[in-house]
Amino acid sequence: MNVLVVGGAGFIGSHMVKQLGRSGCRVTTLDNLSNGHRDAVLYGDFVQGDLADKDLLAQLIQPGRFDAVMHFASFIQVGESVQEPAKYYENNVANTLRLLEAMRLAGVNRFVFSSTAATFGQPLYSPIDEKHPQQPINPYGRSKWMVEQILDDFDHAYGLKSVCLRYFNAAGADPEVQLGERHEPETHLIPLVLQVASGKKPHISVFGRDYDTPDGTCVRDYVHVADLCDAHRLALESLIHGADSQQYNLGNGNGYSVQEVIETARRVTGQTISTVDAPRRDGDPDRLVADATQAKKVLGWQPQWTSLDEIVAHAWAWEKSLPQ
Numbered sequence: 001m002n003v004l005v006v007g008g009a010g011f012i013g014s015h016m017v018k019q020l021g022r023s024g025c026r027v028t029t030l031d032n033l034s035n036g037h038r039d040a041v042l043y044g045d046f047v048q049g050d051l052a053d054k055d056l057l058a059q060l061i062q063p064g065r066f067d068a069v070m071h072f073a074s075f076i077q078v079g080e081s082v083q084e085p086a087k088y089y090e091n092n093v094a095n096t097l098r099l100l101e102a103m104r105l106a107g108v109n110r111f112v113f114s115s116t117a118a119t120f121g122q123p124l125y126s127p128i129d130e131k132h133p134q135q136p137i138n139p140y141g142r143s144k145w146m147v148e149q150i151l152d153d154f155d156h157a158y159g160l161k162s163v164c165l166r167y168f169n170a171a172g173a174d175p176e177v178q179l180g181e182r183h184e185p186e187t188h189l190i191p192l193v194l195q196v197a198s199g200k201k202p203h204i205s206v207f208g209r210d211y212d213t214p215d216g217t218c219v220r221d222y223v224h225v226a227d228l229c230d231a232h233r234l235a236l237e238s239l240i241h242g243a244d245s246q247q248y249n250l251g252n253g254n255g256y257s258v259q260e261v262i263e264t265a266r267r268v269t270g271q272t273i274s275t276v277d278a279p280r281r282d283g284d285p286d287r288l289v290a291d292a293t294q295a296k297k298v299l300g301w302q303p304q305w306t307s308l309d310e311i312v313a314h315a316w317a318w319e320k321s322l323p324q
């Protein structure tokens with residue numbers, strides 16, 4: 001099978017390329033390296049290029065060359081999306097449309113899309129299943145939701161079959177410690193907490209202690225990057241076997257507070273981790289927990305690394321492997 005992985009040099013994409021490569025797929029990565037890293041692409045061919053480049057897309061996505069496309073390339077910072085919505089709509093929506101158009105012209109009709117819990121907005125109930133209304137509250141969430149709707153229309157009009165995977169909080173690292181999170185700047189809780197543990201940062205800011213949660217800090221559902229990749233592989237297989245377009249929520253169904261994450265990191269690393277209380281961050285819902293029953297039932301998804309200790313331990317092994 002020939003798979004094009006767009007954004008294959010990024011955090012989740014690079015893990016996907018490794019899994020596909022290992023399983024014998026022929027994989028091609030397209031990445032502009034704006035956030036990704038060339039040395040994170042461990043298998044297959046690499047093409048450096050941008051989705052805005054229509055000619056490149058036409059040249060790359062030739063009829064018959066790819067059986068499917070997986071799309072990981074997007075901007076992901078909620079706060080930045082509020083400040084710079086144009087950047088988000090241009091990259092996450094317009095560029096995705098260019099990709100879909102190139103696929104359509106080449107007759108590639110299987111697509112696995114990285115969507116997000118941010119398409120739901122403020123949760124009306126918890127855990128969040130696929131029937132939960134989608135009312136995103138920031139441009140990032142809206143950009144992903146727009147693509148989900150475009151995909152509905154492309155299925156209806158052109159027969160393009162897609163699976164949208166709505167990640168909750170992607171975390172962890174490659175259990176073999178070859179890959180992990182390397183965002184610059186890093187904004188995610190677990191890698192930041194581990195940078196404090198390794199002495200790179202003096203403290204972790206806790207954004208809000210007055211949420212409506214048991215300890216007052218925000219609750220999230222952390223899901224291991226390797227398990228997310230398993231879900232992508234199963235989604236791809238479902239499309240190859242003729243499944244209809246679908247959307248799935250991906251999380252473990254366990255909510256952990258920011259405070260619990262910090263305590264877990266103290267336990268796993270054995271290091272002191274200083275905290276500083278800080279104001280709430282704009283746009284943070286108090287609780288985001290997934291109901292992933294559908295992915296388990298329909299795709300047969302069985303996450304392997306469900307405990308927060310394991311997720312943090314893998315991220316810690318990765319952090320320690322980086323230059324200190």
Ligand code: UFG
Nearest residue numbers: 076116117118168187188189192205206207218258281284
């Ligand atoms: N947090 C802190 N201090 C920090 C960083 C984060 O207290 O220095 C808190 C946040 O306020 C939040 C929790 O830790 O309550 C998790 O924050 P992350 O930034 O790690 O993750 P988010 O939940 O904000 O974001 C994730 C994805 C986004 C996606 C979002 C969906 O990374 O791409 O879930 O809601 F949009």
